[in-house]
Amino acid sequence: MNLHIIDTGFFKLDGGAMFGVVPKQLWNKQNPADENNLCTWAMRCLLVEDGNQLILIDTGLGDKQDEKFFGHYYRHGDASLLGSIKKAGFAPEDVTDVLLTHLHFDHVGGAVKYDGTRSRLEPTFPNATYWSNEAHWEWATEPNPREKASFLKENILPILDSGQLGFVDNQVSPFENISFMQVDGHTEQMMLPVIRYNGKTIIYLADLIPSSAHVPLPWVMGYDVRPLLTMQEKESVLRRAVDEECILFFEHDAAYEAARVEQTEKGVRISERGTLSQFL
Template structure:
């Protein structure tokens, strides 16, 4: 098995929304804001090459939305999913499986694209199976008012209509396709119902794809919870369990949304679990 980080694009979000009740005077030390109170955000995916499988974890926003839509998110930088795949020697048609941690638009928007004549939508990965779970799918397709703006019909219904959508059972603790065990899954519910976090043993190290449980290094302290979370107290419980486990077992945290840091480890301190060391992916796992 080989794993590669894949940069799909950078954007900006309101720092206050990203840190909830934590004051700006504190969070701006790790996540500095611009004049509009916006902080840098990444959409960083993972690509897993496992025999004849090529599994992509999350897809970023994609590019099918309107200019007005994208103007709200201040996209910056030169990264795109296609460029990143090409730099690794792959094409989107090579992808066999797309694992979606959850269905907010910044995680799944790239799964669907316009068709050739822009009269409708189609899967952006024509040879892939798309993986979600039934409870989260129901949550996304029958959204609560708080999350409705993040669950876009144009991202969801084309997946359902394609025949390429598959569900992972909540009772399963590992993602498996083609009878080949690929990685473990952690289900968490504070951010949104049944978000799925992939966990890998790779080159004798354990790495966890953090998605929106801990979006950036600045979110490591326990009370630092996004205003976007539907159940912030539950997020804190889930974080506490995970942070202790990760510090005890020297897990590597892979950040989907930290534009400036890819990986870190944790340590116990008098103030609780805190950042230990920061790494690039290649510093820990070497060139693939």
């Protein structure tokens, strides 16, 4: 198995929304805000090369939306989804599977693109099965008012129309070395891939713990639909990470790809953070 970091660029989100009830004087020390109270976040994906399978976990924001849309999120940086995949030595046609942790636009936007004439939307990865789960798919395609702006039909429905959509059974993974944890605090049935790599366990945290700054239990995003449940789920995942010495992989941390954690008097805290490769 080989793992490839797929950087898809950066974007900005309101610091208060990203840290919920945590006072700015605390979170601003770790994630300094600009003059508009916006903090920079990564959109970091992971490409898993495992035998005959080439598995992409999440797809970033994509590039098919209009400038008005991107103007809200200040997309920046030189990296792109397809550029990073090419840098890793692959083409879109090589990807066999796309695991979508959930269907918010900054995780699924790159899954769909315009065709050459910009008249039709189609899957970016023509030979891949796109994996979601039935409960989350229904949640996203019949969205509640709180999350409606995050579930964009143009990112989602072309996957169904293509016939490339598959659903993960909560009990059985379609992959030998990747299992899943389902969590419901951020959104209904978000899937966290758990990757077994050379005797180590990597937990892809998606939006349960979007950055290393979010490890303390009360540091929960304002975007979460069930914040108290998020705290319970974080506690469970972090306990597993301590007990099993797991590697935590951060999708949105602008500075750090991964970390290990330890139990302290104040609760579970980061013991070391850096690039994923330094922990493998």
